[in-house]
Amino acid sequence: xxxxxxxxxxxxxxxxxxxxxxxxxxxxxxxxxxxxxxxxxxxxxxxxxxxxxxxxxxxxxxxxxxxxxxxxxxxxxxxxxxxxxxxxxxxxxxxxxxxxxxxxxxxxxxxxxxxxxxxxxxxxxxxxxxxxxxxxxxxxxxxxxxxxxxxxxxxxxxxxxxxxxxxxxxxxxxxxxxxxxxxxxxxxxxxxxxxxxxxxxxxxxxxxxxxxxxxxxxxxxxxxxxxxxxxxxxxxxxxxxxxxxxxxxxxxxxxxxxxxxxxxxxxxxxxxx
Numbered sequence: 001x002x003x004x005x006x007x008x009x010x011x012x013x014x015x016x017x018x019x020x021x022x023x024x025x026x027x028x029x030x031x032x033x034x035x036x037x038x039x040x041x042x043x044x045x046x047x048x049x050x051x052x053x054x055x056x057x058x059x060x061x062x063x064x065x066x067x068x069x070x071x072x073x074x075x076x077x078x079x080x081x082x083x084x085x086x087x088x089x090x091x092x093x094x095x096x097x098x099x100x101x102x103x104x105x106x107x108x109x110x111x112x113x114x115x116x117x118x119x120x121x122x123x124x125x126x127x128x129x130x131x132x133x134x135x136x137x138x139x140x141x142x143x144x145x146x147x148x149x150x151x152x153x154x155x156x157x158x159x160x161x162x163x164x165x166x167x168x169x170x171x172x173x174x175x176x177x178x179x180x181x182x183x184x185x186x187x188x189x190x191x192x193x194x195x196x197x198x199x200x201x202x203x204x205x206x207x208x209x210x211x212x213x214x215x216x217x218x219x220x221x222x223x224x225x226x227x228x229x230x231x232x233x234x235x236x237x238x239x240x241x242x243x244x245x246x247x248x249x250x251x252x253x254x255x256x257x258x259x260x261x262x263x264x265x266x267x268x269x270x271x272x273x
Contacts, residue, residue, distance in 0.1 A: 003052045012092040015071030019062040019097065022052040028260070029126050030099060033061040034106030034113040037176040040068025040164050047241050054249040055256050057103065062093055066168055077175060079184055082109070082193040086116040103256065105129040107241065115194035115220065122198060127259050128224070129202045129252055132238050134212045135190040135219035137180065144211040145180050194223060201228040202255040204248060206236030229255060
């Protein structure tokens with residue numbers, strides 16, 4: 001399958017947003033990617049293209065405001081930043097790209113945001129895929145963030161972020177650290193950001209994830225009322241799509257094929273009624 005890429009800068013009321021689309025020759029519902037707390041479009045690396053080839057769906061990724069090539073965050077950062085993305089910042093992107101229906105796929109905090117998209121856009125989100133999504137704050141979460149904080153304190157480490165985020169790198173790093181380690185976020189749960197959703201769900205989580213135990217996988221799956229598939233991965237930490245890409249791609253492709261077949265069966269039943 002030939003996949004072409006298309007980069008666009010979208011003007012929005014909140015600032016310019018950088019997007020990239022991996023185009024296939026199909027008319028299937030596009031997959032929208034939500035990146036992690038330190039991520040951006042470029043840090044998905046080759047996963048979006050491989051995802052497009054494996055599934056036959058167009059794949060769309062965008063740098064959230066404050067990240068990558070998008071404009072600086074407009075301010076007002078708060079503990080509700082996950083809901084804010086679903087309610088305030090994603091809709092202008094969806095409308096500018098003329099996306100009627102979509103499949104949401106997110107990694108880490110992007111997985112929580114993808115769940116929030118499913119919860120807040122139920123008429124448009126047809127399926128949800130979460131990878132290493134967190135559902136609450138546990139000791140392992142705090143320990144993992146503190147370990148990463150210590151690693152970034154080493155000389156030259158912040159330069160890794162500047163390569164992708166430029167002058168926004170320090171803001172990104174401390175917004176992540178300060179939010180998750182704050183007293184006000186200690187009682188956060190995914191239900192605050194994604195109270196529930198009716199679309200089919202595939203939840204993926206590494207058994208050795210340094211930020212969250214398998215309890216997060218089960219908690220995320222319990223939110224869905226449209227059927228949930230769970231994939232716990234042995235010998236896998238926080239980035240399953242990079243650590244075990246073939247397994248993740250094969251599972252996602254099979255999941256989406258099942259959902260497509262299920263929708264066609266529903267349409268056929270309605271047409272015969």
